[in-house]
Amino acid sequence: MDNQFNTRSMIFTLYGDYVRHYGNVIWIGSLIGLLKEFGHNEQSVRAAISRMSKQGWVQSEKRGNRSYYSLTEQGKARMEEASRRIYQTAAPHWDGQWRMLIYNIPEHKRNLRDELRKELVWSGFGSLSNSCWITPNPLEEQVHRMIEKYDISDYVTFFKGTYEGMGKAEDLIYQCWDLDEVNDKYSEFIKEYSEKYYIDQHLIEKGSMSDGECFVKCASLVHQYRKFLFIDPHLPEELLPEKWLGNSAQTLFNDYHDLLQPRATRFFEGVFE
Structure with missing residues (x-):
């Protein structure tokens, strides 16, 4: 697997999608084992987790001669918010404020x-x-x-x-965010991942995809989709442009994730401690 993902953001993805559902704590050896699947070596995993610890996202605890890392309160809050936004099914309703x-x-x-x-x-x-x-x-x-x-x-x-003018709410939106660019990114995501989805659906039905491959594909999918958290402000429906692709991308992401998740989880549980 080519090392196309930044180690630190990959650790965030694993905490968000897996570790937080298993008591928030993971042995460093398990983390190294899981990230090896993506081409990250032990040294880069240790450096990244140490940096996350300094930044207050995780904390370490020694049990015998083993180090375990758990999310801090700040880390938990960030994961909850990210997860809510990644897996939300509809744009939020606007209160006009x-x-x-x-x-x-x-x-x-x-x-x-x-x-x-x-x-x-x-x-x-x-x-x-x-x-x-x-x-x-x-x-x-x-x-x-x-x-x-x-x-x-x-x-x-x-x-x-409330906004009292001098223009329309849409003018404000376009002054603050480049939604056309976000829409283009959603379009690219849909094109690339709908193809992958159909191919993988076929492979899984034939039983020719291993749990490890499902794990890598599932984590990579979340990792790619998570990038939208940095560019899509998740505006209420009332303020979105007419031809908004965010909802179609969300549906594709959810379907693809549901397809891979059961086998990916099985693989994770085999390595997790």
């Missing part, structure tokens, strides 16, 4: 500002102007978690209200 976050972070904390920007994009905020971010989704909980995580309550103002 906009959330607006404005920050003024001093120059000497510039790296904090960069981190916050990445986090806002991941959560689905769009940049209306410099340091002013908006979303139509009820992300109050995520915002408060973010403020606490980065300890920036002194630099942040957060509002909720």
